[in-house]
Amino acid sequence: MKQVKDFIIIDNCKIGEAYCKMRLAPADGSILPEMLPGQFVEVAVETPGVLLRRPISINDVDRQANILTLLVRNAGRGTSALIDMKAGERLNLLLPLGNGFSTEAPAGARLILIGGGVGVAPLLYLGKVLKEKGFEPEFLLGARTVADLLSLDDFKAVGKVHVCTEDGSEGVKGFVTAHPCLSEKATRYYCCGPAPMMKAVAKVARQNGVDCEVSLENMMACGLGACLCCVEKTVKGNVCVCTEGPVFNINELTWE
Amino acid sequence: MANLSVNIGGLELQNPVMTASGTFGYGEEFTPFIDINRLGAYIIKGTTLNPRQGNDYPRMVETPAGMLNAVGLQNKGVDYFIEHIYPRIKDYKSHLIVNVSGANVDDYAETARRLHPLDGVKAIEVNISCPNVKEGGMAFGTTTSGAAAVTKAVREAYPGKTLIVKLSPNVTSIADIARAVEAEGADSVSLINTLMGMSIDVEKRRPHLSTVTGGLSGPAVRPVAVRMVWQVAKAVKIPVVGLGGIMNGRDAIEFMLAGARAIEIGTANFVDPAVTMKVIDYMEDYCQRHGISDINEIVGCI
Structure with missing residues (x-):
């Protein structure tokens, strides 16, 4: 059930200049609502000049600790204010929103989770859920440079990670579509990132006859x-x- | 507790709080957050004779204290509404009002005619002020003759039930337009629809909206809206419904002081889906704090 809820920031770690990883817990101590990988929240940003809520994808849900994690990129005034927030401050969230990725697949399916830039955010939670269901998800993560590769260790804890950087500072040089793992057999691609990247991945999926879901x-x-x-x-x-x-x-x- | 009920052109509302068309979907989207039965009325998405796909994406951009939209009346048409949506939403205790738009006078009249037999539709709000469609819409709302022609045709097609006409602020004298629709039998006027605006991405050197221009809403337009409500309330005898950037109860009272008998909440629904309930609570509290026994006492006291 969709709801409007106050959260407390447990911690808010800057990743470089342009990103932060924010961990949140319900302010009233209640249990987090059901959330599916690929769903998102709308965050009310209490800062001058910002009117509308900001949609942010769900990066991770830790049921045991009752903590929700958001990965935020500085994309303007609203998200920049989120990056500057401190532990202990409150945030009002509208959640959970949207439909989510499909997590059903034939046993032994090869599932490749392809993320670009901050688009990697929803793939962590998706990977964890797929792993819980008995799959061995692989990640293909792309970024402009090594500094823009976010939370690599989190992904490595869930599955095999392939990396691409546009400048070659880490992994394969070039766009994700240039990575050799996409020329191997697969059951489904899940993709989230900039529109040109998702369109390129969709094209590869069609060529390879691979099922493909994208998050817009x-x-x-x-x-x-x-x-x-x-x-x-x-x-x-x-x-x-x-x-x-x-x-x-x-x-x-x-x-x- | 103070009386909050108000009368809009023959339609008795349990309180002055309505939702602005295009910001509240069909109401169902908001049931996780509010009790629709508590609203004075809920005005649903602009409905046209034929289905419309609306404008291309991008349709929205945030601007200082507001937003520009260019949705372009995307809807599935009046027949789809009557068959599939109406049965789901007709039984709330608060009044269902359908916003009606059209590309020409006949379309407006025919849409109104098809809605007329529905007992659950207590009123229609005729939109002669949408800035985001090429034909019709605002074209009718910016001249007294156009506004009068639509009102006359819809009045004939929609007899004996409450007819509200939604006015455009993109005119030289909104009071003249209001008088023109009053003379043709409108039971009430609502104002303001969005102010026409434009915003440019200077890095990409192109407009933010696919349609170049769009309709500005949100707190940025509020002082303009309050001024226009004040002018129109002095110019006509029919009740005025005020809207434009109402974000909370204080803003709603401001419109009523300026002359609005009832108010509509629009863009604020996007920020806080429960805002309408808070505005009703505020009105009760305001009346108590000011020793007001009937909210009608404050209407147009400026």
């Missing part, structure tokens, strides 16, 4: 399917990314 981050206001601002063209017409997505199978989209 269209600009949105309400997060509830009311404002109709975040629409994406699909085979069913314009649909709200916040309610029908953010995860779409590429067959639903009208990408070339």
